[in-house]
Amino acid sequence: MSLLEVRDLTISFGSKKVVDCITFTLEKGARIGLIGESGSGKSMTSLAIMGLLPDTATISGSITFEGQELIGLSDREHSRLRGNRIGMVFQEPLTALNPLMRIGKQIAGPLMIHKGSSLKEGLKKALELCTKVGLPDPDRILRAYPHQLSGGQRQRIGLAIALACEPALLIADEPTTALDVTVQREVLNLINALVDKEGSSLIFVTHDLPVVSAMTENVAVMQLGKIVENASVASLFHEPAHEYSRRLISAARLAEDSFSGKGGQL
């Protein structure tokens, strides 16, 4: 049995289909990248798995996770998985974190809700998690509020919260888009190392081809709600089958070539 099976998933708002009959599976410990431009449906797909779609969305098809059908679950049932068996890291850590709550309590939150930890136990585990995500001086960090931390530190906190309950699946939705390049590199390395160590599966959502190629072995290319190509990173780059994949790759190549001096100036 696969860890996650998405079959004929369709999401619409009114008459507008934002995700159009997509199918993919993810084995335990495997990784997949969802890549596409804005409006391709990649974020809606991850929100559907998390059970976080707005009420106005209509959803059909099937999403099974650890053998359980997720479509049709009540919010209460879905919330037992969220932050527990499925962790998620969002694009903008400043809006994903609660500005009025100290970091320690935010990391302890999922442990208290899902694992029945006391606040004290939760904070103790939070301290370990801070160290695990490479934050220096964790005692100080736990007492801090989000605005007192840098963007990179906040995203490490986002990762600590997502991993607190040792989820079977981690969804990272554009986790480094809001970060500087040097910080991006550190956070990507961290996600790579932690997902490896914990043996979680990973869905990595991004618009950035070079980033996804460093993170996952398989990539699903999305355009206008459809998966137009689902291939290994190696074969996607060697022989992209779909015209849209070819355009994405050549745009990324153009950027890289101009940087390395092969492309010339405009």
Added chain:
Amino acid sequence: MSQLVLEAKNLSRTYKLAKGASGSGRALRHALIDMNMKINSGDRVGIVGESGSGKTTLVRLLLGLDTPTSGSVEFKGQALIAGKMPWLRKEVQIVFQDPRSSLDPRMKISEIIREPLVCLNIQEDHNARIDEVLDSVGLDRAMRDRYPHELSGGQRQRVAIARALAPRPTVLIADEPVSALDVLVRDQILELIAALTNSLGITLILVSHDLSVIARLCDRVIVMKDGVVVESGNTRQVFDAPAHEFTRALITAIPRLPESR
């Protein structure tokens, strides 16, 4: 010999932080420290740095929107005084990062482009000029009566470029002009900026955190970190043989495509 248009002389800007941000008293933040820079007519200069490096502070000072703590910015030899030089906006125009927030959602495209012509009191047929700049940024004239929300991200950024070019500026500052756009649209906008600044002989100052964007458009690059210029020079030379450790870190941090050729 090309003429000096913009010059920063020992330019510094220090902000007072809010009380209590770092214990007692009001801490200072040195956003820009003793910066010197000369930009000649027709130059295409890239400014690269991470968040907090002072790029935006520099842009605000170059536009005459902010007063330096010390030092000065001179436009053709005349020191800028913030808010006191309405004519400066005719000479130095800007394209912002996100056209969703830089275009007024309640104005039609024609009104958006007309605004600088009216505000700067430019004596020419405004309607003809609007059509002209719409043509030059590759937008259909029928777009005149549309509103920003009816346009795609790339089209909106074309409108922002048309608005900046309408008063025929000598300097165009583009602050992260493609980072809010989709990958496939980015190239079109970069090509447009390159073609227009080339054909009109406009001086370009391009601010970006993306080295490949700067490599494509700029002859010269200035690398900033913590309010200080750490390295500057010919774009190719700086990127091929970076002298400063920070420039090297920036270059090695860029995610690369897998080798496949």
